Amino acid sequence: MPRRPILLALLVGVLATVVVFAVVRATRPDAGGGTPDAIAVGNPAPAVTGTTLDGAAFDLKALTGRPVVINFWGQSCVPCRDEFPLLESKLTQHASDGIAVVGILTDDPPEGARAFIADHGATWPTVVDPNKAIKAAYRVAARPQTYFVDRAGVLRSIQVGELTDADFERQYAKIATTAP
Numbered sequence: 001m002p003r004r005p006i007l008l009a010l011l012v013g014v015l016a017t018v019v020v021f022a023v024v025r026a027t028r029p030d031a032g033g034g035t036p037d038a039i040a041v042g043n044p045a046p047a048v049t050g051t052t053l054d055g056a057a058f059d060l061k062a063l064t065g066r067p068v069v070i071n072f073w074g075q076s077c078v079p080c081r082d083e084f085p086l087l088e089s090k091l092t093q094h095a096s097d098g099i100a101v102v103g104i105l106t107d108d109p110p111e112g113a114r115a116f117i118a119d120h121g122a123t124w125p126t127v128v129d130p131n132k133a134i135k136a137a138y139r140v141a142a143r144p145q146t147y148f149v150d151r152a153g154v155l156r157s158i159q160v161g162e163l164t165d166a167d168f169e170r171q172y173a174k175i176a177t178t179a180p
Helices: 003-027 078-093 110-120 133-137 165-176
Strands: 049-051 057-059 068-073 100-105 126-128 145-149 155-160
Touching: 049 126, 068 078, 078 100, 078 110, 078 165, 110 126, 145 165, 155 165
Parallel strands: 068 100, 100 126
Antiparallel strands: 049 057, 068 145, 145 155
């Protein structure tokens, strides 16, 4: 039996295990050892400050009092591109709640993202994360990855992978009605 297919299968198995471990570790309730600043459901969302693709200053704290959906994406990520219409429709559907969507551009250059946003008419801000500090603070395991933050700034849910309509509604319900 040739050794190359066996080694390849072993390598794929090890990589899959590492990815699963990283996702589980990043999304478990006690991630980060339970410190108040750790990224974990029930803790305050980590800070998001920086500059948007259109050059404006951004600070997540300015959105306190609103339900916030934070979406880590990049234009080279096919599922990220596929969920853009869903995010746009949810922004319209839940406008009366005061919903805010915030994109965090990760692992892709700003130039392509600007063109993608212009072509698709996205209306929410996208923060550039050149040194990947925001990505690290949120322990992003894969793109797209979406965080649901309540009106008080507390993380209530995490979605790893592309959102479906049902995923969005189930997780949005956790942040739509909480008071600041």
